[in-house]
Amino acid sequence: MSDSYSDGGDCTEHRTAVTEAEVEALVRGICFKTGPPRTVGVEVEWLVHELRRPQLPVTPERLEAAYAALRTVPLRSPLTVEPGGQLELSSPPAASLMECVGTVSADLDAVRAVLAGHGLELSGVGHDPWHAPRRFLREPRYDAMEACLDRTGTAGRHMMCASASVQVCLDAGHEEPGPLGYERRWWLAHHLGAVLVAAFANSPLVDGRPTGWKSARQLMWTRIGAGRAGAPPPGGEPRAAWARHVLEAPVMCVRRDGGPWHVPEGLPFREWIRTRAPRPPTREDLGYHLTTLFPPVRPRGHLELRMIDAQPGEDGWIVPLAVTAALFDDPEAAESAHRAVKPLAERALKLPAPHNPLWIEAARRGLADPELRDAAVACFAAALEALPRLGATSAVLDAVAEYADRHVTRGRCPADDLLDRVDGTRARAHARKDFPT
Numbered sequence: 385m386s387d388s389y390s391d392g393g394d395c396t397e398h399r400t401a402v403t404e405a406e407v408e409a410l411v412r413g414i415c416f417k418t419g420p421p422r423t424v425g426v427e428v429e430w431l432v433h434e435l436r437r438p439q440l441p442v443t444p445e446r447l448e449a450a451y452a453a454l455r456t457v458p459l460r461s462p463l464t465v466e467p468g469g470q471l472e473l474s475s476p477p478a479a480s481l482m483e484c485v486g487t488v489s490a491d492l493d494a495v496r497a498v499l500a501g502h503g504l505e506l507s508g509v510g511h512d513p514w515h516a517p518r519r520f521l522r523e524p525r526y527d528a529m530e531a532c533l534d535r536t537g538t539a540g541r542h543m544m545c546a547s548a549s550v551q552v553c554l555d556a557g558h559e560e561p562g563p564l565g566y567e568r569r570w571w572l573a574h575h576l577g578a579v580l581v582a583a584f585a586n587s588p589l590v591d592g593r594p595t596g597w598k599s600a601r602q603l604m605w606t607r608i609g610a611g612r613a614g615a616p617p618p619g620g621e622p623r624a625a626w627a628r629h630v631l632e633a634p635v636m637c638v639r640r641d642g643g644p645w646h647v648p649e650g651l652p653f654r655e656w657i658r659t660r661a662p663r664p665p666t667r668e669d670l671g672y673h674l675t676t677l678f679p680p681v682r683p684r685g686h687l688e689l690r691m692i693d694a695q696p697g698e699d700g701w702i703v704p705l706a707v708t709a710a711l712f713d714d715p716e717a718a719e720s721a722h723r724a725v726k727p728l729a730e731r732a733l734k735l736p737a738p739h740n741p742l743w744i745e746a747a748r749r750g751l752a753d754p755e756l757r758d759a760a761v762a763c764f765a766a767a768l769e770a771l772p773r774l775g776a777t778s779a780v781l782d783a784v785a786e787y788a789d790r791h792v793t794r795g796r797c798p799a800d801d802l803l804d805r806v807d808g809t810r811a812r813a814h815a816r817k818d819f820p821t
Contacts, residue, residue, distance in 0.1 A: 399666045399668060402667050404631065404654060407630065407631060407653070408628075411670075412627050415623070416556045416566055417686065418559040420555075420564070421555040421557055421558075423686075424477075424481055424484050424554060424709050425476070425478060426550065427472055427474045427551040428492070428701045429470050429547075429548035429549050430470060430548055430694060431470055431508075431509060431546075432447065432450075432469055432471060432504055433504065433505055435500060435503050436503070444520055447469050450498065451465060453502065454499075457495070460491055461473040461476065461487060461491045465520070466544070467519050467521045467526045467529070467544040467545050468518060468544060469521075475488050477553075480775055482775055482776065482777060482780070484705070485705070489699070496698070508586075510548060510585070510587030510599060511542065511693075512590075513589035514591070515546065517542050517544065518545055519545050524639070524645050526544065527644060527645070529544065530544065536609050537607060539603075539604040543605065547601045547604065548694035549691075549694055550584070550693070550701045550704050552688075552689045552692065552704065552705055552708040553686050553687070554686060554687050554708070554712050556683065556685070557569040562715075563715045563719050567622055570622040570681070570687070572712065572718065573680075573681040573687055573689055574615055574618060574737045575726070575732070575742075577691045577737060577743070578691075578738075578742045578746040579724075579759050579760050579763060580704065580708065581691050582598070582749070582751050582756040582797065583707075583756075583760045583763075583764075583791070583792060583797060585599035585602070585746075585750040585797040585798065586599070586694065587599050587601040587799065589806070594806070597748050598747065598749060598752075598799040598800070602691065602693070602747035603748075605678070606738050606744065611634045613738075614736045615736040615737045616629040616679075616736060617734075618734060618735075626683055629679075630670075630673070631654040631657075632653075633652065633677055634651060634652055634653075635673060635676075636676040637676070638662055680738050703787045706767070706776060707764060707767040710766070710767035710770040711770070714770035714773055716766070716770060717767055717769065717770035720765075720766035723762075724758075724762035725759050725763075727759075728742055728756070728759060729742075750797040750800070751792065751796060757795045760792045761788075764784065764787075764788040764792050768781065768784055768788070
């Protein structure tokens with residue numbers, strides 16, 4: 385599973401100005417590395433809360449001390465800190481689902497042990513239920529990101545500092561057509577993605593009150609804007625569509641060595657190439673620009689599925705990883721998933737995800753939407769049949785089956801469990817007015 389443009393990738397080797405034709409060729413070449421699907425990965429983000437009283441805020445000093453201790457722990461998965469102090473473990477590419485699960489589980493055990501020694505814990509929820517967004521990292525990248533995203537409201541700060549997710553990474557697929565072909569997998573990701581939003585929605589609260597949305601985290605992404613957090617228009621050839629989207633997407637910032645980075649307003653990358661102001665963009669700038677785009681499915685050589693809320697419980701993240709891997713990498717399950725979600729495509733109205741009615745209803749209602757529930761039931765059944773063929777252990781099969789019984793077949797998601805733990809009548813009567821239902 386290649387990562388051709390993470391932190392600039394292979395674009396950083398060239399510092400001469402780029403042309404539009406060069407950008408299109410580079411993006412086409414590096415963002416879809418085709419071939420037989422062989423590897424799987426996962427990026428698990430977590431909020432960090434007080435161990436015994438998670439409603440209490442954690443001071444930056446305590447986070448600093450805990451993270452300094454974590455830097456001394458040998459891990460197989462890179463551990464990074466997000467702008468609001470969230471932690472993210474990014475697995476190395478694994479040759480199998482169970483290899484991925486084993487590596488990340490061992491790393492999480494080590495991380496939890498260190499945090500517990502500092503009176504802290506990892507919290508699996510898509511948006512912090514109690515604390516307002518507060519930036520922990522003070523770096524030029526995040527200063528520029530905050531300044532850019534603040535132009536469209538407060539959603540950017542929520543995304544940066546108060547959200548967490550389970551991001552499943554899968555190979556792009558075969559060059560040839562078929563259930564494992566990259567064009568089919570691209571289409572499936574953008575339609576099955578709405579089902580995954582609904583089935584794993586787990587962020588109904590902000591500031592301790594219901595928002596009226598099962599996934600407020602997904603709502604925040606829609607409010608950031610289509611250029612920054614949207615997919616290309618559907619229906620086109622994936623490489624061409626993504627290259628066009630990259631050129632038309634607004635530039636978040638122009639980096640410089642001294643002082644704050646320049647944050648242009650409404651400057652598409654294509655226009656930056658043409659105007660060459662405030663300086664001509666380079667291949668390194670292209671690589672950085674790609675890291676500032678946050679669509680629900682991001683092609684990074686492999687496909688990064690970014691729509692799943694962080695999950696409760698120490699092992700809750702394994703269920704969406706297993707289900708998603710099965711539905712993409714097992715040919716029979718991929719065909720079943722395609723049939724299950726194809727009727728949903730009409731509800732998208734040929735608009736890009738997540739800014740279309742299908743994705744919006746998935747975030748708002750979760751599996752209370754009957755059509756999304758029916759699709760999820762079919763997809764979980766297909767995944768359960770496929771997982772033994774992928775080498776899944778009985779523990780993983782049992783976890784997926786239990787999740788299906790507890791949530792999917794009942795039209796529920798983890799957000800419903802969280803809402804059940806608050807005073808439903810009183811809380812819903814005082815739902816936030818800035819989250820329209």
